[in-house]
Every structure is written in structure tokens, then in C-alpha cells.
Amino acid sequence: MITAERKPLSELVECVRPYGRILLLGCNECVTVCAAGGRKEVGLLASSLKMAFSKDGKNLDIKEITLERQCDPEYVEELAPHMGEAEAVLSMACGCGVQEVARRFMDKPVFPAVNTKFMGASERQGIWSERCxxxxxxxxxxxxxxxxxxxxxxxxxxxxxxxxxxxxxxxxxxxxxxxxxxxxxxxxxxxxxxxxxxxxxxxxxxxxxxxxxxxxxxxxxx
Amino acid sequence: MKTESVLEKVLASGQMAVTSECGPPRGSVPDKIIEKANLLKGYVDAINVTDNQTAMVRMSSWSSCIFIKQMGLNPILQMVTRDRNRLAMQSDILGAYAHGINTMLCLSGDHPKFGDHPMAAGVYDLDSIQLVRMVKDMRDEGKFQGGADIVNPPKMFIGAAANPFADPFELRVARLAKKVKAGVDFIQTQCIYNVDKFEKWMEGVRERGLHKQVYILAGITPMKSVGMAKYMKNKVPGMDVPDEVVKRMSSVPKEKQAEEGIKIALETIERLKGVEGVNGFHIMAIEWEEKVPEMVERAGLLPRPQV
Known part of the structure; x- marks a missing residue:
């Protein structure tokens, strides 16, 4: 699978600071398996971001969507009805997914929420290592x-x-x-x-x- | 004779060869390399010039080699595959040979992690064995690695390193065999402190007849102090320093440790002179080049042959 690690919260806060409404995207494939950007991680990141901004008295509107596969145009198309409201996209997919969203929605800023690492295998619970x-x-x-x-x-x-x-x-x-x-x-x-x-x-x-x-x-x- | 290399001539004559090394300076300071090489004049057959050793930026090996060549001495161009791809390496080889440099040592090089640019990308387009093969094909086939013909192919006498002390030990003779198959002419070994283990490796080398196909120069590094012995034992990857050697270094007072280190090195040379398949010595006195002449003399390796 493609492995990834979430970027530090502080970096993500700076990415979305200029915006009031964002789309936070997860992917149900590799990043779900390596616990970096699946539905669960999307929920956790949404709460963390809201908390970080509420401290500054700012309300961040976050729409959470986890696609079946973010590297596939067929699934990315499902985002079209939600794009109008969003000022920016924060994607928890690997670099392939982030780029597919950016390609489809030319006028939306898209930020990666994870650092894509390598093609690897799971050694055991919580440990992945590079293989290919x-x-x-x-x-x-x-x-x-x-x-x-x-x-x-x-x-x-x-x-x-x-x-x-x-x-x-x-x-x-x-x-x-x-x-x-x-x-x-x-x-x-x-x-x-x-x-x-x-x-x-x-x-x-x-x-x-x-x-x-x-x-x-x-x-x-x- | 495959090349004009003086090292090749000395080895072919059947006499024990002696090489040493110079690390280029960390700046554009030619005087430093000239000063170091001058210390070795008349005491060694050829001088290795390291290539960004320990992954620290230094004056380039080939430019330092030119200074040494201009002094009438015989540099050995060291080349690591860490910093250059095959295009860059081949062009450097052509350039070096155009300046009369005819002997080189092919290495993969220390990983960037160990140097002062740990953030640098390691290139590793080739490994050391593939580099040996490339240089051999340049020389013997007159071909670039990409297959095109070379005008006036560089005739390099080709060296490589061997570390009999790295793991797995059972592969160490086999890996030498791979270098021989790739076309290496001479080997300089890792520093030898565990002489028993080195002799065991040489036994394996002889069993396969590899000593008839490649010249082997035993690596010798004198230890300056017990601190250095401990550092080599514990901190330097692939180094095998037995406890007895550390103990012996610590058994003499501090001011006599340097001499004890030299004595150990000389005893090792003496013992290895009698080992079939050992064709000479590569004396690496790290930042202690001034000791090499005395060591060569005390080891009975003078005068150096005129070939």
C-alpha cells in the first residue's frame, strides 16, 4: 500500500486559516489501512481544527467527506455538488488523491493534510516499512x-x-x-x-x- | 601489463607494494595536499586520494590527484558512486586519465548520513562492483557504459576495497569473487586489527584461487591512543578491533600509546608478509601521515623498487 503520515496540526491550521468553509476529504483505500487519512482520521482532524480555531474565537465550517478512492476520477466526481460552498479543500489522501482533486476542480485551492511516504507493508499493528x-x-x-x-x-x-x-x-x-x-x-x-x-x-x-x-x-x- | 600504472609494475614484479593515502583539504588549499604528499615521497609506490571521505565535502579527488601527479608521484584516484551518476563518473575518469592519472579505486562510499551534508541525496546510480565493470569496459573494450566507442580509452589500473570483517563473514570471500569477476586488478582491505580473522579470510581467498587473479594489499592503520582504539571498536561500522588490542593499548602510559600503536601495526605487517596472497600494504595513517615514512622504514619495506 501507499503509506502516509499526517502533517502536524500547526501546519494544517496555517493552511486553512484564510478560509471560513473547507472540505475535509478522506480516502477509503491505503491511507485508511495505514491509519493516516480514513474516515476516522478525518473526524479526528476536523475536531482538532475546530478546537484550534475556536480558541481564537473563529468558527471554521468543515464538511467531512471520505471517498471510496480519491485517485479515481469516477469517485472524485462525487464531490462536485459540494464544491460550490467550499472555499478550500484539505485532503487526507496520498499525493495521488490530492492531485486528482486539484485536477478536477481547477479553481479550488487544495492542501495536503498528510505526507505521503512510501510503498510498504505492515510489519505488525502500527508499524509499516518500505518494500518497493x-x-x-x-x-x-x-x-x-x-x-x-x-x-x-x-x-x-x-x-x-x-x-x-x-x-x-x-x-x-x-x-x-x-x-x-x-x-x-x-x-x-x-x-x-x-x-x-x-x-x-x-x-x-x-x-x-x-x-x-x-x-x-x-x-x-x- | 594492462596499464602504465607504477603500482601495477611493482605488483607484477613480485615485490611487496606500499600505498598510503592523503585526504584532500576542506577548502581550496593545494598547499595542504602537496605538503601531505611530500611526506610520502620515496616511501610509497602510490598515494590514494580520497573522494569526499566520510561524506564530508573536500577538494575533489581528481584535482588533488593532479597536484600529486605534477610532483612526479603516483596518485590513486578514489571514486565513490554516492556523489555522481555514470555520466559524471565517466567524464571524470576521462579527465583524470588525460592528466596522466592511471590508477583508481572504486567504492560505493560512506552513506551521506555520516557526513556534513546528511540532507543530500545519495546517487548510487551504480554500486562499486558495477563501477569496476564500467572502468574495465572503458579500458578493455574502449566502450562507454552506454555502449558508444571512446576515443583514446582510459587505461586505468582498477582497484576496489574489501572488508573481511563485515557481516555476514561467510559472504566476504564470495563478494571478493564478484569484484574479481567484474574485473578488479587490486584490492585494498579494511584496516586489520583482528589478524586471525583476516588470515581466515585469506584462507578462503586462496581456496578459491582468487589470490592468483587479484593483488591484495593489506590495510594497516596505526592507533594513536587507547581512545582511538575504543572509538574504532565501538563507533566505526565494519571495524573489528579485538579486546586484546584495546587492552594492550591501555596497558601502557598515555605518552607511550602512540608508539605502542605503531608497534602493533608493524607486528601486523611482519606477520602478514608471510601470508600467501598478500601482495603489499596500504598504510592509512589517519591525520598522522608524518608517521608513514618511519613505519615503512621500520617494517623493512625500503627502498621502494624503481620500476
Whole structure:
């Protein structure tokens, strides 16, 4: 999923200060799962903002809406009837959702309420960690199911570097060394020999190397 | 002979090679690099010039190399993949070679987190093994990494680092094998304090015949004090300083610790001279370059061969 963390309240208060009526948007997808911008978080943020402004004697009118998917024009269209009254939009979706709302409603200021972080997985309740860098040319099939690009601090394709110690990365003692994980898994699979195949210099074009990316599925796009 | 590198000639002659290093200054101060290199003149075969070591901005390695080259000495251009992409690295290699620099060391480099620009993006377009391969293809195939032909390809004698003390230990020989496969000519190792472990690594190297395919220079760093020994043991990632070494450093009074550090280093050199596959020494006296001549002399590594 795409993970996100809510921005500090003080920053959000400054974003909406000029406005009297705002639309506060949640998204029912990834940001709900990572507890950053679902219906529940929308409610909590609305109360916090109202409280923050009521201290200054200001009444902030907040309309709360949580869309099924904010990165999808079909769902974003549902906002059209509510947009007229709103002076600004505060979106708790990931950056994709924020941009979709901005694209559809050209004349409304849209502010992000979360910082979009990474594509990751849930380690356990309340802990998410990065798993995929979206390089566009997946190597997991040869690296034992652990991504060196997303999970090695130096994105080494032929690690581990000299800073791997006790299974941890030199950058942070709490961080697993991706290449230790890769090695452990290759061993478990009986594929130790594969380690010695040098991975060639990566072609970054399928990733961000060739500019912003687009997928066109002719069969569906017709 | 693959190159004009003096280091290659010394190693090919079968004599023990000696290298040392100079860290460029934190400013446009050529005198500093000239002063440091002058200390080493006549005592080493080649001088590594570090590339923003510990991720701190310093005068560039290649420009410092030119000053050293102009003194008639042999610089080793260090290059880390942290700060440049493959275009920048290849153009620097062409430029360095055009100035007569013919030996280099390929590294991934310390992570930006450890330096004075922790907010900087680490580039890592290539890793050190891919860099070795790129430099080899530039030299032997006369091709850029992108595939086009090079006019007057740079003939670099290609080095890389190896840390026998990092984890997992069982991978350390295999990782050297990958560097050999990529085309590395010589290796300079991490500083050796745990000599037993280093010898165990060398055993693995010999078992696979890697010592016949690559020259290995053992890394030696004298310790100035017990404080430095403790710091290296506890704070420097990938460093293996056994308790006995710390104990030995602390067993002598403060004013004699520097000499004790030198003695330990000299004993290590003496012991490693007898290890098959060790072809020389890389003496890194960190901010203590003035000690290198004395160490080389006391280690019986003088005079340096004329090749």
C-alpha cells in the first residue's frame, strides 16, 4: 500500500486559516489501512481544527467527506455538488488523491493534510516499512524476494557493503541489512550460487529515469 | 601489463607494494595536499586520494590527484558512486586519465548520513562492483557504459576495497569473487586489527584461487591512543578491533600509546608478509601521515623498487 503520515496540526491550521468553509476529504483505500487519512482520521482532524480555531474565537465550517478512492476520477466526481460552498479543500489522501482533486476542480485551492511516504507493508499493528521503490523492472525473482533498491540504504545491486554488522545496516542499528536478508533467503532456498552472479548496471528508464510514467492498456483504454 | 600504472609494475614484479593515502583539504588549499604528499615521497609506490571521505565535502579527488601527479608521484584516484551518476563518473575518469592519472579505486562510499551534508541525496546510480565493470569496459573494450566507442580509452589500473570483517563473514570471500569477476586488478582491505580473522579470510581467498587473479594489499592503520582504539571498536561500522588490542593499548602510559600503536601495526605487517596472497600494504595513517615514512622504514619495506 501507499503509506502516509499526517502533517502536524500547526501546519494544517496555517493552511486553512484564510478560509471560513473547507472540505475535509478522506480516502477509503491505503491511507485508511495505514491509519493516516480514513474516515476516522478525518473526524479526528476536523475536531482538532475546530478546537484550534475556536480558541481564537473563529468558527471554521468543515464538511467531512471520505471517498471510496480519491485517485479515481469516477469517485472524485462525487464531490462536485459540494464544491460550490467550499472555499478550500484539505485532503487526507496520498499525493495521488490530492492531485486528482486539484485536477478536477481547477479553481479550488487544495492542501495536503498528510505526507505521503512510501510503498510498504505492515510489519505488525502500527508499524509499516518500505518494500518497493517502483523501479519498473522487478528483480525480486532473483534477489530472493527482498528488494535491494527499496531496502538497502545505498540501493546496492551487489551488496552487502562493508557496513553490514550483525544483520543490521550501518545507517541505523534498528534497520535490517537488506543483503543479509537476501543472503539468508537465498540460503533457505538453496540458491547460494545465485549470489555470485553479478547484477549489471541498472537501466533506470523503467523507473523515474525517463520522466513521469504512464501505463496504457490498449485493451481497456479503448 | 594492462596499464602504465607504477603500482601495477611493482605488483607484477613480485615485490611487496606500499600505498598510503592523503585526504584532500576542506577548502581550496593545494598547499595542504602537496605538503601531505611530500611526506610520502620515496616511501610509497602510490598515494590514494580520497573522494569526499566520510561524506564530508573536500577538494575533489581528481584535482588533488593532479597536484600529486605534477610532483612526479603516483596518485590513486578514489571514486565513490554516492556523489555522481555514470555520466559524471565517466567524464571524470576521462579527465583524470588525460592528466596522466592511471590508477583508481572504486567504492560505493560512506552513506551521506555520516557526513556534513546528511540532507543530500545519495546517487548510487551504480554500486562499486558495477563501477569496476564500467572502468574495465572503458579500458578493455574502449566502450562507454552506454555502449558508444571512446576515443583514446582510459587505461586505468582498477582497484576496489574489501572488508573481511563485515557481516555476514561467510559472504566476504564470495563478494571478493564478484569484484574479481567484474574485473578488479587490486584490492585494498579494511584496516586489520583482528589478524586471525583476516588470515581466515585469506584462507578462503586462496581456496578459491582468487589470490592468483587479484593483488591484495593489506590495510594497516596505526592507533594513536587507547581512545582511538575504543572509538574504532565501538563507533566505526565494519571495524573489528579485538579486546586484546584495546587492552594492550591501555596497558601502557598515555605518552607511550602512540608508539605502542605503531608497534602493533608493524607486528601486523611482519606477520602478514608471510601470508600467501598478500601482495603489499596500504598504510592509512589517519591525520598522522608524518608517521608513514618511519613505519615503512621500520617494517623493512625500503627502498621502494624503481620500476
Amino acid at each position: 521503490a517502483g523501479c519498473g523492472d522487478c528483480v525480486l525473482g532473483i534477489t530472493g524476494g527482498i528488494c535491494p533498491i527499496a531496502r538497502c540504504s545505498k540501493q546496492l545491486m551487489n551488496g552487502p557493503c562493508g557496513g553490514s554488522s550483525g544483520g543490521k545496516c550501518e545507517v541505523d542499528a534498528e534497520m535490517d541489512c537488506a543483503w543479509q536478508l537476501i543472503w539468508d533467503r537465498l540460503k533457505a532456498l538453496g540458491l547460494e550460487k545465485r549470489y555470485e552472479e553479478n547484477m549489471p548496471a541498472k537501466d533506470w528508464r523503467p523507473g523515474r529515469g525517463a520522466g513521469p510514467r504512464k501505463i496504457i492498456r490498449e485493451d481497456l483504454a479503448r
